Amino acid sequence: MDDPSNSNGTDDNDSDEDNDKKSKEKESYVQMVDDELISSKVIELLSPNLSETYITCPALLDRTLGIKLPFIVLIAKNLGKYFSFEIQVLDDKGETRRFRASNYQVATRVKPYITTMPMRLDPGWNQIVFNLADYVKRAYGTNYVETTRVTVHANCRLRRIYFTDRLYAEEELPAEFKLFLPVQRTT
Numbered sequence: 239m240d241d242p243s244n245s246n247g248t249d250d251n252d253s254d255e256d257n258d259k260k261s262k263e264k265e266s267y268v269q270m271v272d273d274e275l276i277s278s279k280v281i282e283l284l285s286p287n288l289s290e291t292y293i294t295c296p297a298l299l300d301r302t303l304g305i306k307l308p309f310i311v312l313i314a315k316n317l318g319k320y321f322s323f324e325i326q327v328l329d330d331k332g333e334t335r336r337f338r339a340s341n342y343q344v345a346t347r348v349k350p351y352i353t354t355m356p357m358r359l360d361p362g363w364n365q366i367v368f369n370l371a372d373y374v375k376r377a378y379g380t381n382y383v384e385t386t387r388v389t390v391h392a393n394c395r396l397r398r399i400y401f402t403d404r405l406y407a408e409e410e411l412p413a414e415f416k417l418f419l420p421v422q423r424t425t
Contacts, residue, residue: 296387327382398414
């Protein structure tokens with residue numbers, strides 16, 4: 239006999255599976271949020287499975303960034319969960335190499351086309367700086383040519399990602415590239 243409380247004609251197991259799927263969809267998202275600590279809009283990536291929730295640039299696989307600046311800086315907030323990001327580069331031998339940093343990796347591993355490495359994050363906001371020319375030289379003995387793709391996986395908040403030709407002192411950076419915005423004083 240049909241259960242009158244189940245008006246859609248499916249059995250209870252189907253609705254449990256649908257509820258679980260909806261619950262997981264709610265847990266995984268990429269959205270703009272206001273971060274109260276830095277009084278700024280940021281991108282938040284959250285997911286119980288970080289490999290399924292990410293942002294990547296460029297979005298189309300047949301495109302590349304073509305950025306030749308050797309330093310990448312990510313301003314990211316540690317949410318106390320697993321987090322990783324990946325930088326894909328081209329070297330002077332014409333090989334595509336990937337560098338993946340994560341807070342769950344325990345040792346650096348260099349393979350022919352990917353290097354994985356541990357990343358320690360402080361609580362709260364972090365400025366993560368990668369010297370791509372140095373990493374390519376040390377891992378593969380080749381020279382960095384350009385960055386072709388950047389992928390950031392859950393779980394973090396992102397304020398900014400930018401490339402630069404060298405490391406700059408805090409006072410040399412424009413306000414939007416600093417972690418904390420200057421305090422506006424009212425008189």
